[in-house]
Amino acid sequence: MTQPNIPETTLPRVVIVGGGFGGVNLAKQLKHAPVQVVLLDRNNYHLFQPLLYQVSTAGLEPDSIAFPLRGIFRKQKNIVFRMAEVTGIRSTENILETGVGEVRYDYLVFATGSNTNFFGNKGIEDNAIGMKSLIEAVQIRNYVVKQFEESLLLSDPELIKPKLNFVMVGGGPTGVELAGAFAELRKYIMPKDYPDLPQDLMNVYLIESGPRLLASFSEKTSHQTQHDLQALGVRVMCNTGVKEYDGQVVTLSTGEVIHSQSLLWSAGVKGVPVKGIPEEVRLPNGRILVNEFNQVKGYTNIFAIGDIAQMTNDQRFPKGYPMVAQVAIQQGKNVAQNLRLFMEQKPMKAFYYKDLGSMATIGRNRAVAEFSNMRFSGYFAWIVWMIVHLMSLLGFRNKLVVFINWFYRYFTYERGTRIIIKRGAANIVKLRQTVGV
Amino acid sequence: MTQPNIPETTLPRVVIVGGGFGGVNLAKQLKHAPVQVVLLDRNNYHLFQPLLYQVSTAGLEPDSIAFPLRGIFRKQKNIVFRMAEVTGIRSTENILETGVGEVRYDYLVFATGSNTNFFGNKGIEDNAIGMKSLIEAVQIRNYVVKQFEESLLLSDPELIKPKLNFVMVGGGPTGVELAGAFAELRKYIMPKDYPDLPQDLMNVYLIESGPRLLASFSEKTSHQTQHDLQALGVRVMCNTGVKEYDGQVVTLSTGEVIHSQSLLWSAGVKGVPVKGIPEEVRLPNGRILVNEFNQVKGYTNIFAIGDIAQMTNDQRFPKGYPMVAQVAIQQGKNVAQNLRLFMEQKPMKAFYYKDLGSMATIGRNRAVAEFSNMRFSGYFAWIVWMIVHLMSLLGFRNKLVVFINWFYRYFTYERGTRIIIKRGAANIVKLRQTVGV
CATH class of the missing domain: 3.50.50.60 (FAD/NAD(P)-binding domain)
Known part of the structure; x- marks a missing residue:
């Protein structure tokens, strides 16, 4: 039954x-x-994963990239949804x-x-943070803001650095976009919100085991991306793997170490x-x-x-x-x-993948895009990236809220959602148990 | 030191x-x-508590009623913020x-x-939900949506009712606004999202120990409020206290019982x-x-x-x-x-409270407002309520996002944020421990 x-x-x-x-x-x-x-x-929602990295860097509300599945299928009569x-x-x-x-x-x-995919490395799996779910993104946001707040309580730079070294692993679109967003936090938000923290205490690393970033793009685009990220202050390291991570020290395949309490893993x-x-x-x-x-x-x-x-x-x-x-x-x-x-007992049609092109945004006014015959970067690619992502978002409300956040951010250089939502001491035992939040 | x-x-x-x-x-x-x-x-944010009830009923994003304290004081030179x-x-x-x-x-x-304030009642304190913090509001939202999803899995109405009976305790502005918002969920959202659940399985109760709702308002306004809530389908019970609650059964001072898994406490x-x-x-x-x-x-x-x-x-x-x-x-x-x-060793000025008036919204097009010489209700009060709350929100971005959500909701009868954000099974041990989310 x-x-x-x-x-x-x-x-x-x-x-x-x-x-x-x-x-x-x-x-x-x-x-x-x-x-x-x-x-x-x-979950009861469809998640627009391509913008997840913006939630984790306080650029978008979590709700604006999630759309209730019941809302999507409200007018479809032949469907039943169950969580x-x-x-x-x-x-x-x-x-x-x-x-x-x-x-x-x-x-x-x-x-x-x-x-x-942590490729079986237990140390990394236990201590690194993935980038696949909404709750991970919200927790990264909370965690990053908390690292800054805690850094303010310290006076020894050697104790601050591990808190403000952010290491992204994986040079695909997610890693590139994440590194770009962190570099912008450093460039635009940090001096305003934390003027007491010298900017050079924060560092953003992007580590890629292969020879170049965005391996699925052309070499020219990879080169452009690396150049743009470096211009934003990201320390890009190609041909470099992560051997170990214990929550405090990242050991690279080159033997080098980075002191960091934040390893963001998007390597697979x-x-x-x-x-x-x-x-x-x-x-x-x-x-x-x-x-x-x-x-x-x-x-x-x-x-x-x-x-x-x-x-x-x-x-x-x-x-x-x-x-x-x-x-x-x-x-x-x-x-x-x-x-x-x-x-209907007719022969089925074999799948054929039509590659519509790829895009990655690097930061303000900077993106790279490749379509079948075209390849472009910079401001125009960035505009196209925004339009394509806005149009792909489900629902008018989400489109509008994301658009406003982008518009606002563009002109104010602000991030609207730098808040840490954490559990209060209230009596929510039952809720916690039931909802598992 | x-x-x-x-x-x-x-x-x-x-x-x-x-x-x-x-x-x-x-x-x-x-x-x-x-x-x-x-x-x-x-916390690192200022919370606009008057709109908390809209977060818990999926009307607003949590982020839109929270404003980072560092943002508020960015231009103030003589202040240091510490979390x-x-x-x-x-x-x-x-x-x-x-x-x-x-x-x-x-x-x-x-x-x-x-x-x-649970007034020392341990049973209520352990099982009821308060309405003071952002995380409580998010958890109420998650919990309510989850109650609906779980109700769909059941076929016996007697098992569904306790899931869809929502009991608000306390007839002050928070209780009134919450009850109105739940009644609107029932009226506008439930038939669209859960057409398989008969609407009469959901019930909203508002319980007040005193003789009337909104005790700090005039009697006329109290009467109007009760009438409006009842028209929306809320079961208002005045002169009624809550004696016991064990998470399943609410025992009232009248001896009556309500089977409910959700007691929202705003009685003090x-x-x-x-x-x-x-x-x-x-x-x-x-x-x-x-x-x-x-x-x-x-x-x-x-x-x-x-x-x-x-x-x-x-x-x-x-x-x-x-x-x-x-x-x-x-x-x-x-x-x-x-x-x-x-x-400056000058005499200080005694505090004098200037009562600017009170307002409460009941639902779509319905609110009550009392200012020194004026008292009004209905559509105009609702418009005033919206304008006053919008203007009081800190920050342009928050104002705009809240406005859009309201505007959208008004014309579509939708709630944008009916999503359940719950923890994934991912490896976020460290984050959880550190951030306490």
Whole structure:
């Protein structure tokens, strides 16, 4: 029996696990399909991850990049949303096990995304901070402001430096954008809010194990990015890995050490393994092996899309598609189409990834962008970056609030949300236990 | 020795404990005074408490009603802010003990505000939720949305009702505004987001031990308020106290019981006692007895203002002034003036409270307002309520973001921020320990 009170219909049931870019777009495309869609997510909101770094650097309210899933699907009649965490599957019975009970499916789509990958380094995993969830971003914001407040209480520069050395690991778009945002905190906010702290006590490091930043971009763009970041004061270190981190000292592959209490890790992601998926389709990177129709190997009614899916049908991407929003969105749309074809017993359409281009913002008036034939950087790229991100945000209110924050920041050089929200001593035992906040 | 690295000057030092309405206004008024101002608060932001209820009902982002204290005082040269919790005083030595070390003072002003008063009822204290801090408001929001999500998983109405019965205790402005906001959630949001849940499963109760709501307003206004709330579907119960609450069942003084997992307590506040203040100036309600100059009884250089201070020089208020923002603001300004007079060895000016009027909003297009000679309600009062609150918010960005949220909500009947931010399973041990979020 289906436990979590999901109405039974005569239509085939498509269960989608995950309300990220892949899951949401798949569900939307199924709006007029003769199916019952059941969307499960452990959160009740869709998170616009590309702007997460701005929440962690006090540039945006957390709420402005999260959109309630019920709001997105309010007008879609054939969908049921349940807040639930998946704990396993029993594929012989077509049953999904979740924290709120068992859910029967006819078609199942994993769109569970990815988690931070620490590549098995326990010391880093225990002491570094990832950049994948809203609560992580809010906590980074709280933590950074607190480091500044605590630095003011100290007079010995050698004790202050570890608090104000911020080390980003990973030279992909997230690391680059984060390093740029921290450098701007240093340049614009620190002198105003903490005039008593000499600016050279704060340092921003960006560490990349490969030979250049933004490896998926052209060499010229990588070079431009490194130059721009350095101009902002970021200490960029390529061909450098992180060997150890104990919460106080970062030991680099070069033997060098950096005293830092803040290591922000965006050096890799991995699929989130789901219990019950057979060993042979799970790859060491946590992703699930799928064919060109996003079908999980060995199944016809189980699919995986986005970060969690590894598809190797494209010679351009022998190790699978990049774990970016565009792949998830396009695969979501493709699977929606294929589900219809499959039910009509017509041949399905193989997935083809159309690369729409990549962008990364470095700071005020500075961004880099590459589209199929075009490559540009600087002010224009920055404007394009803002427009594309604003348009991609779900919901009018979020667009407007983000726009105002950007507009305000641009002219005032301020960050509006430098507040530390921490638990009071109030009587919220029950709340804490129930909500787990 | 002053530990938390506060620069020593030759000027007399005024230490202000608390960055609420009283503390902030006092500090601002001392901008051009020949003193060093040291402002201490356990948070790094000023909280606009009058709009807290809108955060807890998903109408406003938490960030939009909090303003970083460093931002407020950026242009004030004679002030030092430190994030610190006061733990005691040694008044014979003019030393304040704080979590970050000892702070010497020449003049000390307590502006520590108030906490929820459960009047010694342990059961209520353990299980009810207060409405004084930003984190409480965020947690209420999370909790309420979660109650709805969990209700969907149940099919037995008797199990759903306790989840969707929301009981507010205390018929003052906070209780009234909260009850109105919950009733609007029920009326406008619930049918859209949770069409599967019959609306009559949700109930909003407002319980007041006195004979009428808004006791500090006129009888006519009380009557109007009760009528408006009832029209919105709130079950108003006057002359009713709460005897017991165990987290599941509210036992009323009438013997009646309400099954509810959510008791929101705004039935009283009390001063926050500070260790080291002599017994004889501390009142049973937690407030500190002060004379008409806000001087703490027995001291010439220790003051208390706002909610924490009890001043009984005014026959209109034999039990001390009401614990509202206006008193704190006016006392802050008065103490600033008196500190200058005191240092110049001139006679100080006794405090006189000018009642600027009171307002409470009930819902869309409905509010009540009373000014000295005027009394009005309905649409016009609601517009005035909005304008007054917008103007009182600190900072242009906050004003704008709040305005947009209200504007958006007015036309769409939406609540933008119905998201549950909860902890992920990520590796944020260190952050959690340090920031205490």
